[in-house]
Amino acid sequence: MPTDTVLHELLARQLEAWLPAALHRARRATLALAYAGTDAGGADAALRAVADLADRLRGFRLTILVLADGDQALPARLGAIEATLPAEVTVHVMPGDPGRLPVALKAAGAVGAPLLTVAHGADPTPALLAAARAGRPADLLLVDGPGAPLRPALDAAGFPLVTEAHLVAATAPAKPPAGGSDGWHMAFATSSDRSLQAFKDALWAVASGMRLLDPADPRGRPFDVVAEPDPGPLARELLAELDRHGPGTVTELRRHALTATPYRAADATRAVTGLLESGAVTRDPEHGRLGGDVVITAAPGGGPAA
Incomplete structure (x- = not known):
């Protein structure tokens, strides 16, 4: 399964866990999706996942923010899905990169209520991380290509729970060549133990048959994602x-x-x-x-x- 498809399914699964929990904590919540020069197909998957949960949204206000550049067909695609959503869901599609998230989140009134932010290819600046941290509770998924660890920036931003993983295809070599590997490097940060566990469970469910790599492992060797891995x-x-x-x-x-x-x-x-x-x-x-x-x-x- 292509890693992009896995990411879309991961987001859908995370929403299935996050949205019901948000419903129990508040009457409003915000889902923010931001893409920097990458395919914004994850936004389609997110809206479809929300549509599947529409029967639970009665009396609840969900705001979905989508920031993306370079995907000219995105507004039309999302508009078709938005038409199937209940009145309790408001979707705002805006041009721009993740750097605009702080302003967009403030304008949407996301502060102090459940907030799930997904930033794909974003520079994890202090301003972006502080804005994502303003939710109560706050969940943040950062996704990028192979690169520097994301944990230090997330720790500095005050997220109490942070995890990192590198997702690669099943055909990835047992030892990546010098200079890195293919796939996606992701970090999930949250203030909720339950959200952290849900993320890990979702990741292992959708990535079955692929490989994960521990960014902290100096050997840099990926291992197979199976139901019961070698302990x-x-x-x-x-x-x-x-x-x-x-x-x-x-x-x-x-x-x-x-x-x-x-x-x-x-x-x-x-x-x-x-x-x-x-x-x-x-x-x-x-x-x-x-x-x-x-x-x-x-x-x-x-x-x-x-």
Whole structure:
């Protein structure tokens, strides 16, 4: 499956999780989509996803902002989809690049209400990130080609939860050539644990059969996206995290997997289970369900990793 198609499906899935949650928090919300010199086909996918959720929007006001340049057919395409949306949804299609987002979001009254911003090919300037951060809660998906890590800018902007991943085709080489690789580099930033977990689950669902690469992995080797990935690499990372910072709860290790690696929370649970079975870590209490409050400690001498 082409990576562009995966991105469109990822956005649709994220909306399926985000919009119902927004409905429970407020009577209004904003979805902002911005594209810098790239195909804005994701906007079509987003509006179709909203149309599928139309029956839930009664009494709720959703504003959709679309900023794009270079796609002359976009207004007509979106207009056809907009005609199928309920009156509670307002769509504004504007020419321009993501640099105009701060002004557009302020004009739309997005501050203080649920806000999901998707910026494709955008320069993550402090002004853009601050505008995206103004939602309550605020979710931001940045997508770009291979390049510098996006996490430092998102951390500086005050997003409490940030994750990065690099999506490549299944045919990508096991070790990318010098100078990078193909595919898309994405970062998701949020103030909601639930949104972060929904993003990871959606990413793994739509990217099945493709490969993910951890931007923080110095080896730069992508791994296959499958239902139950090899727990070894994540187990070694979690063991290293315990060595760095001492004992941690299962909840803390799951969050580390969500934010610091491309893996899901469920993958962390499997990895911890493997570490316990191998004797590489111990748990307190020793018996019972592996709940979030169970404390995991690296075994003396480091034990074998899963």
